Amino acid sequence: MGIRYEDFLDTAYEPKESDLVCSFYLEPADGISWNGAASRVASESSNGTWAELDVEGSVEDLSATACAIDEESGQVTVAYPDALFEPGSMPQILSCIAGNIMGMKAVDRIRLLDCKWPKKLVESFPGPQYGSAIRTEILDAGERPATATVPKPKVGLNTQQHATVGYEAWTGGIDLLKDDENLTDQSFNPFEDRLIESLAQRDAAEDETGEKKSYLLNVTASGNEMLERVDMAAEHGCEFVMVDVVTTGWGAVQQVRERCERHGLAIHAHRAMHAAFDRIPTHGVSMRVIAQIARLCGVDHIHTGTAGLGKLANEDTRGINEWLQSDCHGLTDVLPVASGGLHAGLMDQLLTELGTTIAVQAGGGIHGHPDGTHAGAVAFRRATDAAARGESVENAASDCPELARALEKWGTETPR
Numbered sequence: 001m002g003i004r005y006e007d008f009l010d011t012a013y014e015p016k017e018s019d020l021v022c023s024f025y026l027e028p029a030d031g032i033s034w035n036g037a038a039s040r041v042a043s044e045s046s047n048g049t050w051a052e053l054d055v056e057g058s059v060e061d062l063s064a065t066a067c068a069i070d071e072e073s074g075q076v077t078v079a080y081p082d083a084l085f086e087p088g089s090m091p092q093i094l095s096c097i098a099g100n101i102m103g104m105k106a107v108d109r110i111r112l113l114d115c116k117w118p119k120k121l122v123e124s125f126p127g128p129q130y131g132s133a134i135r136t137e138i139l140d141a142g143e144r145p146a147t148a149t150v151p152k153p154k155v156g157l158n159t160q161q162h163a164t165v166g167y168e169a170w171t172g173g174i175d176l177l178k179d180d181e182n183l184t185d186q187s188f189n190p191f192e193d194r195l196i197e198s199l200a201q202r203d204a205a206e207d208e209t210g211e212k213k214s215y216l217l218n219v220t221a222s223g224n225e226m227l228e229r230v231d232m233a234a235e236h237g238c239e240f241v242m243v244d245v246v247t248t249g250w251g252a253v254q255q256v257r258e259r260c261e262r263h264g265l266a267i268h269a270h271r272a273m274h275a276a277f278d279r280i281p282t283h284g285v286s287m288r289v290i291a292q293i294a295r296l297c298g299v300d301h302i303h304t305g306t307a308g309l310g311k312l313a314n315e316d317t318r319g320i321n322e323w324l325q326s327d328c329h330g331l332t333d334v335l336p337v338a339s340g341g342l343h344a345g346l347m348d349q350l351l352t353e354l355g356t357t358i359a360v361q362a363g364g365g366i367h368g369h370p371d372g373t374h375a376g377a378v379a380f381r382r383a384t385d386a387a388a389r390g391e392s393v394e395n396a397a398s399d400c401p402e403l404a405r406a407l408e409k410w411g412t413e414t415p416r
């Protein structure tokens with residue numbers, strides 16, 4: 001039996017329960033038929049190549065099958081036998097379904113849109129430890145959205161300034177202080193000092209408010225260094241770590257998940273660089289698939305956008321959030337994070353769009369408040385609580401001067 005591209009195409013094939021089924025968007029290159037493009041995608045992402053291979057009965061049949069082609073929508077479905085994959089290894093799986101095929105000449109555009117994950121493969125991953133239960137198991141947020149803030153400017157504050165901003169925000173009602181994606185262990189605000197000082201302010205804010213507070217500490221670094229920072233976070237009593245999951249890489253994320261299991265730490269996933277993969281709707285890897293990968297690898301939170309209400313472009317926030325909250329062979333859910341250009345004036349629109357099982361983050365929307373961080377925090381928390389009860393922010397402003405000032409400044413508009 002020769003392995004040729006044509007052998008990877010069978011539109012009569014019914015995917016097995018054990019297959020990983022991927023949906024792609026394709027634009028075949030000039031001179032390549034839809035069948036030609038689809039079979040090449042299935043071949044190059046499993047065990048084929050451009051030359052006919054004569055391997056009669058000598059290798060296990062690990063070939064993927066292009067089993068559906070919809071030329072109108074440009075969608076092609078490929079089913080992968082689970083034996084192709086190393087259980088529990090996300091880098092290996094991605095090297096198949098999002099590897100070389102992204103650069104093939106046979107297609108002008110290719111985008112991995114969605115995956116249907118089989119039970120056995122899902123069970124080879126840990127999934128999240130807490131997901132949306134962080135709101136009750138770590139915080140006192142109950143059913144309302146968890147609130148978070150990133151000190152702004154994103155980098156440049158020294159350790160004391162950073163911790164003080166945390167105290168101001170926490171005592172104003174914010175649940176979580178969050179490091180920015182590019183704040184790690186720089187000399188102006190060293191990692192361990194920042195951890196210790198911020199947690200000291202956290203403790204003071206808890207005493208003052210009677211509410212549980214925590215810190216999304218950015219441990220992003222090279223592999224082993226990152227694991228040491230996770231241990232340090234646990235040692236000092238922090239309940240969360242934050243990881244830039246795309247820039248760090250999924251193999252490292254899996255290591256962090258293992259280490260966090262040991263300490264019972266929750267993981268906040270920042271997706272910086274995701275737009276390099278998912279922004280162009282006809283190419284790359286969709287944010288939906290990135291969110292799926294993150295859930296299997298075991299993060300508890302991931303940024304998924306603001307349903308178009310914030311400053312950053314994003315796709316299908318509601319659909320992605322629904323998947324993160326849906327059953328996936330018993331995996332714990334993931335708490336979606338809405339962030340990027342948010343402020344108090346947008347909270348009722350945002351919760352109407354996305355519901356209350358989310359975390360909401362405001363940096364500029366709190367620290368840019370005309371009366372400073374504490375007032376900004378009071379306004380944001382008040383607006384979020386009101387919106388979660390179905391009350392308009394304008395109405396809530398009638399008995400909250402900090403919120404009234406925020407609306408005066410930003411109204412209910414989306415920043416550009």
Ligand SMILES: O=C(O)[C@@](O)(COP(=O)(O)O)[C@H](O)[C@H](O)COP(=O)(O)O
Nearest residue numbers: 150303305312339340341342362363364
């Ligand atoms: O640096 C920023 O822009 C933010 O800290 C938001 O700050 P502001 O609240 O001041 O806008 C976040 O990193 C983005 O929200 C990430 O994007 P996404 O959530 O889309 O992944």
Ligand SMILES: [Mg+2]
Nearest residue numbers: 150154180181
């Ligand atoms: Mg940021």
